[in-house]
Amino acid sequence: MKDKNIIIIVAGAIVFFLGFIAHIQYFRLRDQFIDLYKDKQMVLTKQAALNLEAFINERLKAIEVLAQMSATKPDQAEIFSEYERVFQIVKGFEYILFVDETGKAIAGYPENHPCPSRLPDSLKIGYFSAFESARLNRKIIVHSRDVVDNDRVLVCLIAPIFTEDMTFRGSVTGILNVQKSIEAALEPIITGSEDYVWVLNANGFLMYHPRHKMSLMGNIQHVQQKCFDCHQNFEFERQIMARQTGVELKSIFSNPAQLIGFATVPFENTSWLVVVNSPFRQIKALIRSQFKHMLFLILFMMGTVIIGAVLINQINKTRITARKELENIKVQKALIKEKKALESRYRILVEQSPDPIFLFTRRKFILVNASFETFFGYRGAEIYGGKLKFIGLVDAEYVHRFESEMKKFIKGKKQLTAISTAMRNKNGDFLEVQISFSRFRMGGAVVYQGVLHDVTKIKQLEREQEQRKHLSMIGEMSARIAHEIKNPLASIQTGIQLLESTVSANDPQKSYYERLRREIQRVDSILKGLLSYARHDSLSKKSVQIETLLDRFQRLILPTLKKHQLKLIVDLDPNLPSIEIDDQKMEQVLWNICLNAIQASPAGEKILIKVSSNNDSLLLKIEDHGCGIAEENLKKIFYPFFSTRTHGTGLGLAISRKIVEQHQGKLEIKTKQNVGTTVSIYLPKAEVIS
Known part of the structure; x- marks a missing residue:
């Protein structure tokens, strides 16, 4: 059986070689x-x-001569008679026009x-575009786009x-007239033969075709359904436009094959x-005769090859199948092992990351790390x-x-993007974040990965820094104004005295003078506050007992x-340390x-000052049960001159925060309208002396 198979294969190979x-x-x-x-076709086409x-160049030369005459001869009648003479001598013109600059x-x-x-x-737009091009370039222009008149x-x-x-x-x-x-x-070349010529311009518009007169000035880039009556497609025409010179063989449906030559006419x-x-009948007949012989050889060769292929397939089928199955098993095991290793490494990286990381589809979360749960306060089931x-x-x-x-990002092609936004955790806390998104495929579905960076403190510090710059400018400006006012104010006060x-x-006028003196003292107090806020005085620190x-x-x-x-209650932790501060x-x-x-507390209420200490800082809290601060005013309370009271200067809190920050401390305010306000002053550990 083995020898028989070998003989058949060798015989088939010989037959195949002969057929080849x-x-x-x-x-x-x-x-x-x-x-x-x-x-032969290329010679005909080039001719x-x-x-x-x-x-065309002969007509261009005639037009150029007329243009030169029109520029130099003053006699219009003579020029126009020359137009008529050129029209009669140089055949092919439909019209010769003198077009003015308008x-x-x-x-x-x-x-x-x-x-x-x-x-x-x-038609006008195309003509005037060519007209303007001729003027700007000072050259003769051949305009052959969209100029059609009565077919x-x-x-x-x-x-x-x-x-x-x-x-x-x-x-x-x-x-x-293009046709004429x-x-x-081309009359000397084409007359008396079965050849025919057609012409395209540089933009692909059909300017002349003896068999497609209804499609003149149609563009082969934008063909109509009726054009497919004799064309399978227009790829061939587009290719010859790109190549510009050459000769090719083309078959058009059931029509005889055509040998097509093409060449560029430059202007x-x-x-x-x-x-x-050109028709291709003679060579087609010769090729058909050769094809019959070739067809017999091909059929014989195909039979031989099929028989040989069946035999070879039967011999190798079992062996090849077994080998493929074994290779597939090895590949699958390797892929599974590699996948598990990658998933393990990925989970370790995700879980150990300090930044919240999450995977999600457009409908639900797939995976979140521990940092994500801690950051937002939600747990797995939620x-x-x-x-x-x-x-x-x-x-x-x-x-x-x-x-x-x-x-x-979802509709775009980018695989990565970063989005800055604000979010809320489970407790409703406002969090400013920057999220880096990426996407990949998992199990045939698109999955999005997000790495979240908490920038709340950074943004807050930036805003505070900007606010400090702004307040510093206000303070400096206010100090200059205060200096300019103080001297005239002193003179006014002396004059009133x-x-x-x-x-x-x-005397009844005595009360008016006293009122003027009190108002001047109030203005002087405001100016002192301005100067105090604007000055950058150094601190005179000394060790002070907070009780004292x-x-x-x-x-x-x-x-x-x-x-x-009102009553003041002071609550001090035992064994408070001395602190180094400017006590004044x-x-x-x-x-x-x-x-x-x-000023915010009603009569009969209490004000509490509570002092405590920990490893990091000394904390002074001042609590009242007054009217509180409106939410819309909370962001403005440290601005200089901001006050909700009629006679307030609006400098008290601004100066206080400045002094606390000079001590490297921090001043915070928590308030609830109609409940009360708590002001917390933190002095850092560096300021505490045990």
Whole structure:
């Protein structure tokens, strides 16, 4: 059986070899015939292109001569008679026009000539574009785009007219009938043969075709359904436009094969493609005869090959199948092992990342790491149940912009993007984040990965820094104003005191002077506050017992408390350390904050000062149960001059925060309207002396 198979295979190989030799001989003979006819066709095509180029150039030269005459001869009648003479001598023109600089035909021959300015818009735009190009380039332009009149394809030869001082007077426009021109130019070559010629311009528009007159000025790039009556497609025509010169064989449906030669006719600003079609009957008959012999050889060869293939297939089928199965098993095991290793490494990286990382589809979360759960406060069952949507974590004010940027990323081709937005955790805390998104395929579905970076503190620091710069500028400006006002204010105060001394104690005017003096003192107090806020005084630090500072402060503020019928309660942790501070400035801070608490509290309420310490800082809390601060004012309370009271200067909190920050500390305010306000002052560990 084995020997039999070998004999059959060898016999088949011999037959195949003989068929292959016959096949090569057939194609060699066919190629020789085709090459011979191609050479002949190329000569014919180039001759046609040369004749057409010479015909058009002769008309271009005539138009150029008329343009030169129109620029130099003053006698218009003589010029226009020359137009008529050229029209009679140089055949092929439909019209010769004198077009002025506005595009209006003021003369021409014959008398029934058209006017370019009255052409339909579709034709006028193309003509005036060529007219303007001729003027700018000072060259003759061949315009062959969209010029069709009464089923005639026309070509405009536009020669600009410039006087000796280079003044533009217009142009001489010669209008040729393409059909008549091509037939006249190619008559010596084509007449009496079965060949025919067609012409395309540089843009692919059909300018002349004896068998497709209804498609003139149609573009092979934009064909209509009726064009497929004799064309399978227009790939061939597009290819010859790209190549510009050559010869090819083409079969058109059931029509005889055509040998098509093509060559470019160049002009100053454009070019035409001349295509010559010739029937291919003789060589086709020879090729058909050779094909019959070749077909027999091919059929015999195919039978032999099939028999050999069946035999070989039976021999190797079992062995090949077994080998493939074994290889597939090995590959699958390797892939599974590699996949598990990659998944393990990926999970380790994700779980150990300090940044929240999550995988999700457009509908639900697939995977989140521990940092994500900690950051947002949600746990596994809440996240993976499908109820929690990622868009639901985005702050309401940022949802629209976030969705817009995500849609761009999803629809776009980029694999990575970064989006800055704001989100809310489970407790409703406002969080500013930057999320780096990427996408990949998992199990045939598109999966998105997000790496979230918390930039809340960075953004807050940036805003605080910007606010400090702004407040610093306000302070400096206010200080300058205060310096300018203080001296005139002192003079006014002295003058009022002098006037007041001239008035008796019982004089009614005495009260007016006293009122003026109080208002001047109030203005002076405001100016002192401005100068205090603007000055960058260094601190005079010394070791102070917090109990001593608060005891002195209680005696200072006690009269004000009694006036408003309020009580001050001081709560101190035992064993408080001494602190190194500027006690005068820190006393000013306590005064400003407690004064605000007094003014906000109703009679009978209590104000609490609580002092505690931990490993990091000393904390002073001032609590009141007053009216609180409106939410819309909370962001403005540290601005200089911001005050909700009629007689307030709006400098107390601004100065207090500045003093605390000079001590490297921090001042925070928490408030709830109609409940009360808590002011916390933190002095860092560096400021504490045990």
